[in-house]
Amino acid sequence: MKNKEINKRLANALGEAPIDLLEEIKSQPVRKMEEHDYITRQEPIKPRNIYWKPFFSAAAALGIFMLAFLGWFNQFRAVDSVVYLDINPSIEISTNKRDDVIQIKGLNKDGQELVDSIQYKGKDVNSVTLELLDALLEKGTIDERHHTMLLSVLNENQEKSRKQMAQLNEGIHNYFKGHQVKPIVLRQSIASTSSLEEFAEEYNISLGKMTFIKNLMILNPEFKVEELVDLSIHELIALSQKTGLDLKRILDIDDDDLRELKESYWDDEEDDDDDDDDDEDDD
Template identity: 30%
Template sequence: MNKREIPAALRRAAEQLPMPHSQELWEMPVSKQTELDYITAQELPQVPTRRRAFLPALTCCIVLLFFGWFWQYRMVETTVFLDVNPSIQITANRRDRVLEVTGLNADGRSLIEGQVFSGLPLPTVLGQLADTLAQRNYLTPEKSTVLLTVQSRRQSHVQELESLLSSSIQSALEPRKIAPAIILQTYEEDASLQQAASQQQVSPGKMQYIRQILEEEDDYSLEELASMSLEDLRRLAQKEAGDDWEEDDDLEEEDREDWDSEDQEDDWHASQSEKDTDDGGQEDEDSDRSDDLEEEDDPDEEIPSGEDDGEEDEDPDDSEEGDDN
């Protein structure tokens, strides 16, 4: 029998085996397996007890490290709004490293296009933006108003940050002979303020500045002020505070005049006393000199009264004796 004949022989043998009926197969008793044999048993890997206790601690450490890294480097800690005519929003982490720079209007988006600021120090980015604003003539010696609005989770850090950012802007504009008029304000987050800023297409920082002006100025509406440039808003704010400044200037001028008159009177009295002192000393010196000159040079020196009386007595006697003779 060759290899080709073997399959055919096996097939014939299988066909000749007795085939039980299906009903008989269903009714056959089945004994359940009470224990796993070597085929059905599946051995699970045993984890050592020490490793099982170490895994939760390692997981906690990984979570804490990730949270610490995210808190230090990826969480927004500070938000700065820079307004000239372009409006720009800058977010930074706890280490004052910039996370994102966003243009809030068309000019702002055009200003930052093609520039990469992520990871740079916040003062450096403010200096670069100020220099770009000067290059594109948004800032000139005639138009130099800058509105800087700062918000931070750490309130104690706001004042220090405002000083650093102002110095950075001034240093960047100094080579261009521009002295910026920087308006500093701390941002107070408000949902209604953000909604109004979105409707008027201005930054929340500028909207906060507009609301401060509206508290003193009733002749303008919110829409009119939102359409004004920052330079005009600054002039309007100065105009509203001008009356108080003029009163203060008048008071300072009156005080200055009083001080000047008092100072002039004191100076006059002091000069007079010095003059009297000088004149008195001069008169004393002149009198001393005159006395010395009289004692030395006066030819008509008076004779003591006693001697004059004796001579006068002798003269009459002599004349009488001569008459007798």
């Protein structure tokens, strides 16, 4: 077909086309796009991590639970202070941040027998200490001649350690106002070291008593640890008085207690002299 003929047919076809075709196209309803396609979208679509949502929710819930548990444990079950009461027996009392007793141990045979009779759960350290004093009086461990006790508090917070010692000291003295006993309470705020812990464990004594012995040896370097560990607190005090040591350099002690301590020591010395005289008379 010649080009001239093709062009003629195309022209005829265009002429036969309806003149309102453009208007018809304009009148057609336009369907709106529900969302952009990859051509019209200006930003790339981010994948929806729908499969991770349950995991994130569970992880968040677990995190909240763990924080709550740790807060509860730190407040109620974690050891905050350790109180050592040495009279012979030796008692170790562990408390939480609220000063409630969470554990009590006897550090020797007499101490173990004593703590078995104490109901400490849900009680604060002051109440438990008074119950221990009841038991000690009942057993005759504390009497008019044996009423010296060593109170030691272990806490990283020195201010709280001193506060606890002051409260316990006041409670002990108030307790004995109703008894024919004048307590002598020697107090010390202590720190734990690996060497002190090893010695205390080796000789089966409290960390408080071991600290006291160490400080006595500092005041008198002639003392030997092997000679001191088997002595009671009463005997250690008597030894310190006999050798002229100033206990106020290593212990907190009320002036009234110090006077009572010195009087008790001299009374014991007089009793010992009387016993010696009696023995000589018998000979």
